[in-house]
């Protein structure tokens with residue numbers, strides 16, 4: 210009788226252990242722990258809190274790789290944004306972001322590294338829309354804007 214009770218107890222505890230292991234992923238990282246995250250972000254005017262024109266061209270959440278105090282950020286924009294250059298102010302001045310292969314063919318994706326993802330990131334883009342799309346002369350402008358990342362809502366990727 211006692212043995213049977215113990216056996217049931219052991220089975221019950223095993224069941225609990227399996228259930229807990231199932232709902233608690235091992236080594237779940239929380240931003241900014243080292244890891245890869247998807248982070249929603251928005252684009253604002255460089256000079257006010259108004260949303261930037263760039264907002265309409267954001268294609269997906271940013272993919273952020275956190276490594277110690279360094280964050281490697283990949284941002285992607287729709288192909289009708291015609292972004293030819295993407296520069297980021299890292300505090301010491303504007304540096305060219307790296308153009309990388311977009312997740313969706315035809316989009317524009319850029320990668321940059323920063324050590325502060327909780328403040329506005331100042332950016333400068335060169336937009337070149339051909340005259341065939343925006344007659345008669347197209348649209349060629351260097352534009353300033355700012356990105357703000359919702360780090361509190363970071364989701365491990």
Ligand code: HEM
Nearest residue numbers: 253254255260261262263266289290336343348352353354
């Ligand atoms: C043919 C299409 C477009 C037209 C007619 C247009 C027109 C304009 C105009 C008139 C401004 C000046 C607004 C101001 O100074 O207050 C402006 C600002 C700006 N545009 Fe465009 N634009 C076009 C496409 C784009 C695209 C595709 C992008 C980015 C992907 C873009 C990004 C910006 C940015 C960042 C600014 C600075 C103000 C802000 O952040 O909204 N524009 N645009």
